[in-house]
Amino acid sequence: MKKTFLAVLMILLWTVASAAAAELKVGDSAAGFKLNDPKGVEYALDSPQYKGKVVVVFYADPGSKDLNNDLQNALKAAREAGKIDKKNYEGLGVVNVKDSILPNFLLRSIIKSKQEETKAVILIDPDYAVLNLWGLTSKTSNIIMLDKQRTCRYIYKGKVPAADIAKVIALVQEYQVK
Numbered sequence: 001m002k003k004t005f006l007a008v009l010m011i012l013l014w015t016v017a018s019a020a021a022a023e024l025k026v027g028d029s030a031a032g033f034k035l036n037d038p039k040g041v042e043y044a045l046d047s048p049q050y051k052g053k054v055v056v057v058f059y060a061d062p063g064s065k066d067l068n069n070d071l072q073n074a075l076k077a078a079r080e081a082g083k084i085d086k087k088n089y090e091g092l093g094v095v096n097v098k099d100s101i102l103p104n105f106l107l108r109s110i111i112k113s114k115q116e117e118t119k120a121v122i123l124i125d126p127d128y129a130v131l132n133l134w135g136l137t138s139k140t141s142n143i144i145m146l147d148k149q150r151t152c153r154y155i156y157k158g159k160v161p162a163a164d165i166a167k168v169i170a171l172v173q174e175y176q177v178k
Helices: 002-021 069-080 104-118 129-134 162-176
Strands: 034-036 042-044 054-060 089-096 121-125 141-146 152-157
Touching: 034 121, 054 129, 054 162, 069 089, 069 162, 089 104, 089 129, 104 121, 121 129, 141 162, 152 162
Parallel strands: 054 089, 089 121
Antiparallel strands: 034 042, 054 141, 141 152
C-alpha cells in the first residue's frame, strides 16, 4: 500500500513538474509549431512569412476573440503610422477551437470575418497543440510577442492591461531592429 501511494505521488509530482516546465516565459525560446488556416494551408513559425520578423501571437478561443482588440487596434495603428516597420513585424492569430461549443461552419465564419478585419493569418488549433506546447491558458486570450530569434519577449494570459499596450508596441519597435 505504501509503495503504491509513493508511486502515485511520484507520478503526480512528475506530471506537475513537466507541465510547469513547459510553460513559456519571457526569455525562453518558443518551440515551433505547424498549424493550418481555415482553407487547409499549413503555416509554421519558420514559414517564410514570419522568418526574420517580430511576431505577436494572439491565441484565443472563439468566445474571447475580441478580448484584446485594444492591443490589436493599437498595433495596427502603429503599423499604419509607420511606428512599426511592416517588413519586420507580423501579427498571427491562433484559434483554440477545442474549447468552442460552436459548430465548425460558424467557427469558420467567425475566423473569416476576423481575418478580413485584421488582414492577418489566423490558424486553427484543433487539439491544444500550441496551448500545451507553450503552457497557455484555455478559454481566454493569450498574447505572446516573439523576437526574430523566436525568444519570448512578452506574454500575457487574459485581457492585456491598458498600461501594457504601449509596452508591447515599444518591445516590437525595439526588437524589430535587433
